[in-house]
Amino acid sequence: MTFELVLFFILAAIAVATAVGMVLSKNSVYAALYLVTNFISVAIFYLLLDAPFISLAQVTVYAGAIMVLFLFVIMLLGAEKIAPELNWRDMAIPLVLAAALMVEAGLLFVQRFSQPFTASADGAAFADPMSMSVTLFVDYLLPIQVTGVLLLVAMVGAIVLSKPEKKGQA
């Protein structure tokens, strides 16, 4: 067993455990913290997959910005323990459905892509930030500008939605 494989299995165990912990935790704050741990382990997977830029974007955008927003809203609403307790009897059908989905996806992937993996020789070179930025700002120039407009629209939308209602309107 190589070092990478050991690292992969440890990280995979962490990722799956934190995902399960997020779904099952009763307190939303704990759920958010489990999800942060999950995002960071996925970021390390990206590093293993020769994607340093995406890995850092994952840490900044997901584990940083998005989860801060989540924690902010949880604490703003005081929503730590709002939802009722999980009822195991109600979970039977969703569990079966999720297990079916997992088996189906796993079988599909393994059946289609179980041919031996051949790494491209220049694995680390193909995704360094320099060539990533060239691809992003030359080949994908229009999509990235559309993304900028989308973020602007989302920002305006969030401000309008969370603005307090004026009296007499509503």
Add this chain to the structure above:
Amino acid sequence: MIPTHFYLALSAILFSIGALGVLVRRNALVVFMSIELMLNAANLTMVAFARQYGLQSGQIFVFFVMAVAAAEVAVGLALIVTIYRSRQTIDIDDMNRLKG
């Protein structure tokens, strides 16, 4: 080198756990977090294939998915805050009326 289908199996597991979370949880915030988990599982698949085929486009698409997820979270959380203001609950079973 780790075979690509290990990553695919892992992301299938993570996606299924996210789907389970959407199905079983009643707290809208946790449902939202489960959706983020599913987006992440899909991203992991794309990065794994980007390495397998030596193409950058997979990683670029992951970047766009992250941007869209950030926009989605901002608007979605604003919606949840608004719903909580008018209903004093974020239990998704109670959100059964269109009228505010």
